[in-house]
Amino acid sequence: MSALLQVEGLSKRYWRGDRDFSALDGISFSIAPGETLALVGPSGSGKSTVARILLRLVEPDAGSIRFNGEELLGLRGAALRATRTKLQMVFQDPLAAFNPRATVARLIDDPLRIHGIVGRADRPKAIAALLERVGLAAELASRRVHEISGGQRQRVAIARALATRPALIVLDEALSALDVLVRGDILNLLAELQRDEGVAYLFISHDLGAVRAVAHRIAIMDSGRIVEEGDAAAVIAAPASATGRALVAATPELPVFPRLPVFKETVS
Amino acid sequence: MSLSRLFRTPEAAAGLVILGLLVAMAVAAPWLFPRDPLAIAGQPLLPPFQDWALPLGTDRLGRDVVAGLFHGARTSLAVGLAAAAASILVGSIVGTVAGFAGGLVDEVLMRITDAFQTVPGFLLSLALVSVVGPSLSVVVAAIALSAWTGPTRIARAEVLSIRERDYVASARVIGMHPVEIAFREVLPNALPPVLALSSVIVAAAILTEAALSFLGLGDPNRVTWGGMIAEGRAVLRSAPYLSVIPGIALVLSVLGVYLAGEGVVEGTAAREGQA
Numbered sequence: 001m002s003a004l005l006q007v008e009g010l011s012k013r014y015w016r017g018d019r020d021f022s023a024l025d026g027i028s029f030s031i032a033p034g035e036t037l038a039l040v041g042p043s044g045s046g047k048s049t050v051a052r053i054l055l056r057l058v059e060p061d062a063g064s065i066r067f068n069g070e071e072l073l074g075l076r077g078a079a080l081r082a083t084r085t086k087l088q089m090v091f092q093d094p095l096a097a098f099n100p101r102a103t104v105a106r107l108i109d110d111p112l113r114i115h116g117i118v119g120r121a122d123r124p125k126a127i128a129a130l131l132e133r134v135g136l137a138a139e140l141a142s143r144r145v146h147e148i149s150g151g152q153r154q155r156v157a158i159a160r161a162l163a164t165r166p167a168l169i170v171l172d173e174a175l176s177a178l179d180v181l182v183r184g185d186i187l188n189l190l191a192e193l194q195r196d197e198g199v200a201y202l203f204i205s206h207d208l209g210a211v212r213a214v215a216h217r218i219a220i221m222d223s224g225r226i227v228e229e230g231d232a233a234a235v236i237a238a239p240a241s242a243t244g245r246a247l248v249a250a251t252p253e254l255p256v257f258p259r260l261p262v263f264k265e266t267v268s
Numbered sequence: 269m270s271l272s273r274l275f276r277t278p279e280a281a282a283g284l285v286i287l288g289l290l291v292a293m294a295v296a297a298p299w300l301f302p303r304d305p306l307a308i309a310g311q312p313l314l315p316p317f318q319d320w321a322l323p324l325g326t327d328r329l330g331r332d333v334v335a336g337l338f339h340g341a342r343t344s345l346a347v348g349l350a351a352a353a354a355s356i357l358v359g360s361i362v363g364t365v366a367g368f369a370g371g372l373v374d375e376v377l378m379r380i381t382d383a384f385q386t387v388p389g390f391l392l393s394l395a396l397v398s399v400v401g402p403s404l405s406v407v408v409a410a411i412a413l414s415a416w417t418g419p420t421r422i423a424r425a426e427v428l429s430i431r432e433r434d435y436v437a438s439a440r441v442i443g444m445h446p447v448e449i450a451f452r453e454v455l456p457n458a459l460p461p462v463l464a465l466s467s468v469i470v471a472a473a474i475l476t477e478a479a480l481s482f483l484g485l486g487d488p489n490r491v492t493w494g495g496m497i498a499e500g501r502a503v504l505r506s507a508p509y510l511s512v513i514p515g516i517a518l519v520l521s522v523l524g525v526y527l528a529g530e531g532v533v534e535g536t537a538a539r540e541g542q543a
Contacts, residue, residue: 057437081443089441097434099453111442160442 003030003066004167004200005054010063012049012224023049024060025224033167034198038211038232040247041221047204050221051172054202055089056080068167085115085164092173094153098145104131104156105141111163130159135189151182158189162197170202175210187213208251212236220244280531286524293341301335305491309335313507327499327510337517339491344474344521347408351473352466354412359419360455360462366420367427367458368450378424381417389414393476397485404487407480411473418469419462426458460536467529471522478518493518 012024024046031037039047052058054065056072065072067087075083091097098107108127112118118126128138134155140148148156154174161169171190175183191214193199205211211218215232220243228241239245275281303309309332314325316333324333366377384392393410400406430436431454439449480486481494493514500510 052437055437055441057440081445084441084443089438091434091438093434097438099435099439099457101456110439110444114443114445114448164442 002032002069004033004035004068005031005202006064006066007050007054008064008066010050010053010060010065012046012053012058012060022224024053026063027221027224027226029219029226029229031168031200031202034194034200035217036194036201036203036215038203038205038215038218039221040204040206040208040211040218041243042206042247045221045243046224047221048172049224051089051170051202051204054170055084055087082115085111085117086167087170088161088164088166088168089170089172090154090157090161090174093177094150094157095145097157098153100145102145103141104143104145104148107145107156108141108160108163111160115164117164126163130163131156133162133193134159135185150178151185154178154182154186155189158186158193162193162199165197166199168200168202170204172204173206174203175205175207183207183210190214206247208236208247220247275531276535277531279527280534283524283527283529283531286520287528290341290345290521290524293338294345297335297338297342301332301338303332303335305335305339306331306489313503315507316509316513324513325507325509327496328503328507333496333510333513336491336496337493337514340493340496340514340517341521343404343487343490343492344477344518347404347411347477348470348474348525350408351411351415351477352469354408355415355469356419356462356466358412358416360423360459362416363420363423363425363462364427364450364455364458367424368431368446368454374424377420381420384414385417387414390476390479393480394483394485397480402480402485402487404490407477407485407487410480411476414476415469415473419465422465423455423458423462426461427454430454430457464529464533467526467532470529471526474518474522474525 007030008028009026010024010028011022011026013020014023027046027050029037039050041047049058053060054072056075060073063073067083070083072083072087105124105127108130109123112123112126113120124141127141131138131140136152136155136159140152140156145153145156154177157174175186178186187210190201194201201214203211203215212232218230218232218235219226220228220235220239220241222241222243228235228239228244235244236248239248275284308330310319310322310326310330312326312328312330314322314330316325317323318325322332322334324337326332327336362377362381366374392414396410396413397406436449436453439453444453477486477492478494478497481492482498484495484498486492486495496514497511497518500507500514504511
């Protein structure tokens with residue numbers, strides 16, 4: 001199966017004061033269609049930098065990103081905006097990631113309107129359908145962002161990402177702001193969406209319990225490099241790298257979430 | 269916002285009462301004094317409280333001072349509000365574009381802002397009015413010309429902080445056009461601190477308009493307080509009330525607008541603090 005996303009030699013250096021440090025040091029990985037790759041690692045290992053570079057929010061110093069066979073880093077303007085429909089992101093803190101003045105309806109309406117996915121007259125229906133898809137009541141549409149709960153907000157963020165029918169969604173610590181019970185519900189939702197729509201995830205997290213529940217493969221990062229990569233269950237059961245062992249050792253309550261066999265069987 | 273919160277401090281209450289009075293005068297002027305306030309109403313230089321038809325007396329040409337005061341309130345308020353609206357509109361757009369675009373655009377726009385800020389504002393207004401000619405819209409433009417830089421700087425500073433927020437990143441991720449991001453996501457959220465400036469700008473605009481009129485550069489077809497003060501200057505020793513009365517009106521209005529503005533800003537801040 002050809003890769004949906006192929007990242008090669010991605011590097012990024014930041015200047016801090018008079019010293020520069022390497023946020024990413026030539027990392028490479030790939031994601032197949034409908035696959036979940038978990039990117040785990042301690043804070044400051046460069047996970048979020050990867051997410052921001054993939055979404056073209058930050059420019060890398062070197063490397064290439066091939067998405068759907070197309071070089072992502074060469075795209076600008078309208079071509080880039082068109083490609084964004086296929087590559088979406090869910091942020092860590094949904095409250096910060098939404099315009100504080102927006103209503104739920106407007107947040108989900110934005111992608112539908114901008115990319116002309118649904119005609120004006122049909123949009124309220126499409127918004128209701130998307131809300132329903134992520135397990136929310138359609139009545140929520142008229143609420144403002146700060147009037148709904150954290151779990152509901154993250155579901156809205158997922159609905160907004162789904163609106164353009166993406167092939168890949170980057171989830172940057174998307175569950176860490178949620179309480180454990182809500183986290184389990186959202187994990188189930190993500191698995192269900194992957195099964196039904198064949199969307200691939202780049203699941204950035206430091207929570208190995210959640211990673212074990214949804215990821216097919218796992219890549220462990222430390223200091224801007226990928227130090228270990230392999231089948232999720234195998235890596236968590238027997239990590240080879242020092243960082244991997246430390247992460248597993250630091251997760252005492254494993255497994256927190258039940259494994260999701262139905263959806264794991266769909267990818268060979 | 270509840271009214272009781274606006275009237276919380278005595279300063280804010282006083283400001284709102286004065287502002288209310290000013291607005292009432294401006295609105296009531298054409299009904300209470302339907303005659304042209306520039307027309308002769310009685311004998312010249314009638315002192316105040318002599319004739320109840322002309323309670324504050326008349327000026328050198330026999331024009332009614334009360335009528336002038338009411339119609340002058342209209343001019344002052346109109347010029348103040350229009351100039352403030354124009355400066356805030358221009359300032360928030362220029363500031364948003366500069367802060368959001370960054371780079372060369374930011375550099376050019378901010379150097380232009382610097383240039384306007386280094387020239388004394390009143391001089392700039394004076395120059396424009398004397399070149400283009402005095403009319404109400406030119407006076408408004410002249411005042412806005414020197415007042416737009418403040419809102420620009422505040423809007424830019426606010427935009428610089430907002431553009432790094434996640435919701436702007438999120439708007440880019442869904443493919444929103446940069447122009448739409450700037451004016452729909454960023455600008456509305458940058459506006460509150462800019463609007464807090466409006467009372468200061470209105471107060472300053474009323475003063476600038478009065479100063480222009482005092483120098484004879486106001487709209488000649490309208491009564492203005494500045495013009496009335498200038499008119500009374502010639503008879504300052506024999507009839508000081510002609511300058512003092514519009515002078516008091518001017519001071520009270522500026523004070524009222526400023527205090528009311530402060531009150532509204534504080535009331536809003538208190539509301540946000542409680543939320």
